[in-house]
Amino acid sequence: MSTAPAYGFAHLRSRRPHPDILEYLERIQATLDPFRGRFVIHGPPAEVIEGTWPGSMVLIEFPGLAEARAWYESPAYQDILRLRTDHIEGDVLLIEGVGPDYDPRERAAKLRAGEGQG
Template sequence: MPAYGFAHLRTRRHHPDVLEYLERIQGTLDPFHGRFVIHGPPAEVVEGTWSGSLVLIEFPDLTTARAWYASPAYQEILRLRTDHIEGDVLLVEGVGPHYDPRERSAKLRAEAGSPDDAPGA
């Protein structure tokens, strides 16, 4: 199942360290088959508000995503970004190609008990 490294970068600075980070990150991703899916603006906000930029990196699975983040090569460049850009980074497992949100709903209903027991019912 694919996994993703998701970053919400609230501030952006074109500091020389950040530029070096950008020049070096792909070399840390290649051994883990990581690839950029989304990298920065522009983003069209259709609901709510959003500030900053978004980065989404795909990995073959969550174990591989964790291994990339913990790798010596990535840890070596991490401060180049974190010293200059404020943000949040998450690793999250994706869903498979046959994901059906109705199955998720059924599972949540079963966990909650009867519909009368559900919050807001």
């Protein structure tokens, strides 16, 4: 079992105010709880220090990628998904984080050796 957390990341570019969004917000935590998901970032304005960033972001942490996938595919979440997607345009991805012993120098060494091109 991996010790690395996983994240659900959303870049939300355009929002159209609608009562469905409020319902989505009221119901999402109950869909996360069985998978030990928790909000880390939830849409505050970002201080952009390089480039541009239209919109806002959401970051949800899970114990691992299996839990993140299971949450997204769960009937409870699928039941509320359209409440968001009908009114907010954006991109959503699941990504595995790094474990507590991650060292970027090891990644650099693999890249120098021609490994880990992904």
